[in-house]
Amino acid sequence: MTAIIRNHNVGHIAEHKQASRLIVAIDGPAGVGKSTVARLLASRLGYLYLDTGALYRAVAWAVTASGRDPADAEAVTALLPALSLQMQFHHGTATVLVNGKDVTGDLRTPEVSSAASVVSAIQAVRTWLLPIQQQIGQDGAVVAEGRDMGTNVFPAADVKFFLEADPTVRAQRRHRELVAAGHSGALEETTADLAGRDTRDRSRSIAPLVPAENARFIDTSILSVAEVVDQMMGVIAARL
Ligand code: DC
Numbered sequence: 001m002t003a004i005i006r007n008h009n010v011g012h013i014a015e016h017k018q019a020s021r022l023i024v025a026i027d028g029p030a031g032v033g034k035s036t037v038a039r040l041l042a043s044r045l046g047y048l049y050l051d052t053g054a055l056y057r058a059v060a061w062a063v064t065a066s067g068r069d070p071a072d073a074e075a076v077t078a079l080l081p082a083l084s085l086q087m088q089f090h091h092g093t094a095t096v097l098v099n100g101k102d103v104t105g106d107l108r109t110p111e112v113s114s115a116a117s118v119v120s121a122i123q124a125v126r127t128w129l130l131p132i133q134q135q136i137g138q139d140g141a142v143v144a145e146g147r148d149m150g151t152n153v154f155p156a157a158d159v160k161f162f163l164e165a166d167p168t169v170r171a172q173r174r175h176r177e178l179v180a181a182g183h184s185g186a187l188e189e190t191t192a193d194l195a196g197r198d199t200r201d202r203s204r205s206i207a208p209l210v211p212a213e214n215a216r217f218i219d220t221s222i223l224s225v226a227e228v229v230d231q232m233m234g235v236i237a238a239r240l
Contacts, residue, residue, distance in 0.1 A: 020240045021140030022047075023156075024232075025149035028163035029198050029209060030113075031170030033220045033228060037163075038145040040229050043092055045143070045236070050136055051094060052146035052153070053116065055129050057107040058085055058096045060115035065098075070115040077124040087136065108181060110193060117197040120147075121204040147201055150212030159236050162211035163228070166221040170194060 024047070026038050035051060042049035060070055062083055068075040086097040096104050106112065119125050133153045137144055144153065150160035165173075171191040178190060201209040211217065216235055220228050 022158040022236065022239055023137055023140050023154050024143045024236060025154045025157035025160045025212070025215075026143065026145040026163065027147055027149050027151070027161070027209065027211065027215065029165075029170065029201065030194055031174040032163040032165045033173065033225065034145040034163055036225055037220075037228050037232065038143045039092070040225070041232055041236070042143040044229070044233065046141070048089055048136070048142045049092060049094070050133070050142050050144040052129075052133050052144060052149065054094065054096050054104075054107055055085065055087070055132060056120045056125070057112050057116040058098050058103060059083070059125055059129070060112050060119045061103050061106060062098050063119055064111065064115050070118040073122045073124070076119055076122055080124060080128050083128075085132065087132075108177075110178070110183065110185065110189075113197065114193060117200045121200060121206065123206050126207055147209040148207040150215050151210060152207050155212070157212075158239055160212045160215040161232060161235075162215040162217050164217065164219050164221075167191075167195065167198070169221045 022045075024038075024041065024045075026034050028034050035053075038051070039049050041047070059076075059080075063070050063076050063079060066079060068079060070076065084097075084099050086100075088095045088097070094104070095102055096107065130153065133144070133146075136142065137154055140158075144157075146153070150157055150162070168191075171187065171194050174194055175185075175187045175190040178185065218228060218231055223231075
């Protein structure tokens with residue numbers, strides 16, 4: 001059982017912009033800056049910011065909290081029918097509830113990151129999460145980011161981006177984020193963790209991380225956040 005609460009009062013932007021109600025799809029590997037730019041774009045457009053990684057992380061959280069092995073596809077699949085996931089949107093932020101418990105603050109630990117990458121390769125998990133993501137985006141006016149937004153979840157998205165960046169730069173960014181969030185651990189650990197996730201996300205047989213055919217590529221390695229957002233806004237503005 002799953003409930004999604006989409007609060008339409010998410011923006012403060014002029015109505016003519018909201019009237020366009022585009023679906024903007026952003027894909028790319030971990031640490032490339034997707035979340036930061038997606039959140040900023042959504043705020044500029046008065047759109048909803050949909051972080052689909054948070055949904056995979058919530059499933060991973062539920063799996064580990066129940067003592068199951070994230071790699072055990074059978075055990076993970078058996079958990080899904082009893083799983084209740086809620087994503088509540090308010091004022092640009094999302095709260096994730098698993099079986100009624102707010103787990104938002106627990107979703108970005110290295111353990112959950114790694115487990116999310118593992119459970120995301122299980123077909124049943126992807127099938128279970130697909131309609132949830134599509135339901136959140138069904139009215140448009142959404143900036144959705146993940147690994148398969150442009151290819152599987154929103155293949156008819158109005159604008160698609162694929163972000164890339166040098167793996168060293170991505171590891172440094174992710175490490176800075178983790179340190180800022182109070183996690184200890186060496187840069188080497190983050191680098192190895194990211195490399196492992198990259199390999200899993202790009203090489204899995206179901207919905208691997210690949211650019212959609214009509215996606216715009218942006219290499220964020222040497223661009224500032226503002227420069228990336230400006231480039232993207234340039235593309236989106238033509239469609240508003
Ligand atoms: O974007 P993120 O780091 O929060 O995502 C966590 C994991 O979830 C990532 O390793 C791959 C998976 N994921 C996915 O397979 N498809 C998505 N649309 C989003 C995330």
